[in-house]
Amino acid sequence: MACSILVVYHSQGGNTRKMAEAVAAGAGEVEGVRVVLKEAFQATLADLVDCDGLVLGSPEYFGYMAGAVKDFFDRTYESARVERKVFKKPYAVFVSAGNDGRGALAAIERICIGYPLKKVCEAVIARGELTEQNLAQCRELGQTVAAGCDAGIY
Numbered sequence: 001m002a003c004s005i006l007v008v009y010h011s012q013g014g015n016t017r018k019m020a021e022a023v024a025a026g027a028g029e030v031e032g033v034r035v036v037l038k039e040a041f042q043a044t045l046a047d048l049v050d051c052d053g054l055v056l057g058s059p060e061y062f063g064y065m066a067g068a069v070k071d072f073f074d075r076t077y078e079s080a081r082v083e084r085k086v087f088k089k090p091y092a093v094f095v096s097a098g099n100d101g102r103g104a105l106a107a108i109e110r111i112c113i114g115y116p117l118k119k120v121c122e123a124v125i126a127r128g129e130l131t132e133q134n135l136a137q138c139r140e141l142g143q144t145v146a147a148g149c150d151a152g153i154y
């Protein structure tokens with residue numbers, strides 16, 4: 001069966017959205033992979049349960065993830081954990097930040113341990129103005145998660 005990659009993100013200014021689109025494009029380059037790209041406020045527990053791999057994107061706001069991404073975790077955590085519906089699913093993260101990003105990343109990774117999800121790639125952190133290199137890293141991130149899921153190596 002074709003594998004499915006869920007990309008969940010929030011973006012106020014557009015940077016994280018561009019990164020999410022690059023991640024989705026990279027994942028979509030892997031033959032047979034289905035990509036679902038969702039804004040965090042629209043993403044549901046069903047999206048999480050249905051996917052084979054997850055890529056989460058957030059801007060760093062006030063040294064933390066965006067509230068919308070936290071809201072996604074808040075809405076899905078208990079059911080996902082108790083029902084073990086996402087047990088050790090592969091995930092990766094991308095963060096857009098003005099000059100740091102570590103606070104958002106650490107907070108996301110900490111919560112993902114609780115689900116538990118399985119981190120399969122180092123995060124991409126873009127600092128300052130988005131560059132073509134940042135977007136290429138995002139495409140590669142999407143490709144890597146999708147190819148790994150498709151090959152069943154995680």
Ligand SMILES: Cc1cc2nc3c(=O)[nH]c(=O)nc-3n(C[C@H](O)[C@H](O)[C@H](O)COP(=O)(O)O)c2cc1C
Binds near residue numbers: 016
């Ligand atoms: C309310 C707010 C708080 C922010 N706090 C941080 C921060 O703590 N650390 C940081 O590096 N950048 C911070 N930034 C900069 C954003 O992370 C950066 O502009 C990012 O690219 C925004 O992503 P977006 O365009 O997807 O919304 C902040 C921006 C806003 C609007």
